[in-house]
Amino acid sequence: MRNIDRIYIDGAFVTPHGSARFDLFNPATEDRIGSVRLGDAEDVRLAVAAAKRAFPAMARTSKAERIAMLHRLRDAVKARAGDLIAAMTEGYGAPAYFTGFSVQNTASVFDVMATSVENYAFERVAGSSAVTMLPLGVVGAITPWNSNFGFIATKLAHAIGSGSTIVIKPAEQSAIQTQVLLECLHEAKLPKGVLNVVNGTGPEVGAALTTHPDVALISFTGSTPAARIVQRAALETMKRLVLELGGKSPTIILDDADLDAAIPIALMSGFANSGQACVAGSRILIPRSRREEILARLKDETERLRIGNPADPEVRIGPLANAAHWERVQGWIRLGQEEGAMLLTGGEGRPEGLDHGWFARPTIFTEVAGTMRIAREEIFGPVLSVITYDDEAEAVAIANDSDFGLQAYVLSSDEPRALRVARQLMAGRVVINGAPHDPHAPFGGFRQSGLGREIGAYGLDAFLEPRAILTPAA
Numbered sequence: 001m002r003n004i005d006r007i008y009i010d011g012a013f014v015t016p017h018g019s020a021r022f023d024l025f026n027p028a029t030e031d032r033i034g035s036v037r038l039g040d041a042e043d044v045r046l047a048v049a050a051a052k053r054a055f056p057a058m059a060r061t062s063k064a065e066r067i068a069m070l071h072r073l074r075d076a077v078k079a080r081a082g083d084l085i086a087a088m089t090e091g092y093g094a095p096a097y098f099t100g101f102s103v104q105n106t107a108s109v110f111d112v113m114a115t116s117v118e119n120y121a122f123e124r125v126a127g128s129s130a131v132t133m134l135p136l137g138v139v140g141a142i143t144p145w146n147s148n149f150g151f152i153a154t155k156l157a158h159a160i161g162s163g164s165t166i167v168i169k170p171a172e173q174s175a176i177q178t179q180v181l182l183e184c185l186h187e188a189k190l191p192k193g194v195l196n197v198v199n200g201t202g203p204e205v206g207a208a209l210t211t212h213p214d215v216a217l218i219s220f221t222g223s224t225p226a227a228r229i230v231q232r233a234a235l236e237t238m239k240r241l242v243l244e245l246g247g248k249s250p251t252i253i254l255d256d257a258d259l260d261a262a263i264p265i266a267l268m269s270g271f272a273n274s275g276q277a278c279v280a281g282s283r284i285l286i287p288r289s290r291r292e293e294i295l296a297r298l299k300d301e302t303e304r305l306r307i308g309n310p311a312d313p314e315v316r317i318g319p320l321a322n323a324a325h326w327e328r329v330q331g332w333i334r335l336g337q338e339e340g341a342m343l344l345t346g347g348e349g350r351p352e353g354l355d356h357g358w359f360a361r362p363t364i365f366t367e368v369a370g371t372m373r374i375a376r377e378e379i380f381g382p383v384l385s386v387i388t389y390d391d392e393a394e395a396v397a398i399a400n401d402s403d404f405g406l407q408a409y410v411l412s413s414d415e416p417r418a419l420r421v422a423r424q425l426m427a428g429r430v431v432i433n434g435a436p437h438d439p440h441a442p443f444g445g446f447r448q449s450g451l452g453r454e455i456g457a458y459g460l461d462a463f464l465e466p467r468a469i470l471t472p473a474a
Contacts, residue, residue: 004036028318148171242459265411340369
């Protein structure tokens with residue numbers, strides 16, 4: 001049983017002013033595994049004050065000093081990779097392939113930012129004026145539960161790379177993971193006040209952070225509805241915003257696709273992280289000319305996927321994060337049937353043989369119209385919709401007919417053709433034929449998938465402001 005009763009302010013683990021507690025559960029077993037003491041608005045005030053005190057010195061740091069900090073953070077994460085994986089498995093239930101990637105990616109985030117800082121032009125010339133890219137000040141960050149390590153690392157890396165300080169409100173249900181990660185980050189020996197973390201709820205800690213007058217920028221990752229609340233709160237003090245939000249990503253299987261390669265990619269694009277991913281390829285677009293063949297393959301290969309114990313390396317789909325989310329996903333499956341979509345596989349309830357844990361059956365709907373809610377709204381679970389198209393132009397039109405635009409996938413045996421299609425898609429990233437993750441590529445979305453970008457120079461731009469100095473002509 002883990003009882004998390006400290007938050008992190010001014011370089012130290014301290015007892016929060018807040019006294020409310022939040023129970024923590026193992027989603028694979030439903031067992032209570034601990035609790036976390038939550039911070040409150042007073043804790044946010046103290047954290048922001050610490051970050052504000054630390055900012056002037058942090059803003060003056062050199063490239064070399066920031067790079068050294070980032071490398072120490074990378075090394076600290078690598079040193080406890082096993083502990084991080086264990087915490088994520090117990091507290092979140094992600095399958096082994098995802099936890100391994102997540103921890104590796106967390107270390108990589110710091111490495112990528114170090115390279116970005118090395119190559120970034122903080123001093124520039126525009127016409128005859130000298131332009132300096134300056135850090136904003138105190139950054140407030142709010143992160144979700146579906147990839148806790150990576151999101152915290154990304155926000156922290158951008159703050160350090162830009163020369164800012166940061167206060168992070170992570171998801172309270174991820175408190176065990178957050179605690180282990182903070183123990184790692186503490187070993188990197190950042191200057192006091194550069195990193196501050198307050199566990200707490202959105203209405204309490206999140207609201208205090210987004211309305212605090214000394215916070216210059218809010219970097220938020222989460223749902224689009226929650227982002228609207230953040231935007232409204234930030235408007236009062238004209239905070240800068242970076243919003244990485246939801247998606248309803250299309251996976252286009254072109255009519256020349258090699259199904260032996262395409263079907264596994266399409267399924268894992270949708271089901272990876274048990275479908276709890278903003279980039280999930282939850283709309284599978286298939287050519288009418290190969291409809292029956294593709295549907296048969298989707299059904300057969302989905303029903304072969306192993307579901308269960310997240311520590312089992314053969315498992316591809318683990319539990320959903322919590323009981324409330326399991327109920328929401330069940331509601332979406334019911335709604336799809338009520339809207340007139342047909343179940344190809346899956347449905348309500350737990351998979352056969354799993355009586356405990358918040359496991360959902362991997363579900364695929366067919367006969368899905370583009371106007372149905374299951375085709376337009378983010379479900380955030382292992383629920384996919386198959387939509388049929390007649391030609392390439394219609395596939396592109398369906399893919400782009402969305403309120404979102406975070407990521408898209410194209411599968412074809414003709415790579416130049418896939419590239420031609422990709423260039424027509426309104427999405428922040430387009431992945432062709434299961435291309436591997438590129439940690440240097442900018443990340444963010446079009447439309448209601450967010451504002452701004454993260455990663456590399458694109459991410460640094462959002463954390464900096466240009467100051468131009470004009471001098472008289474000689």
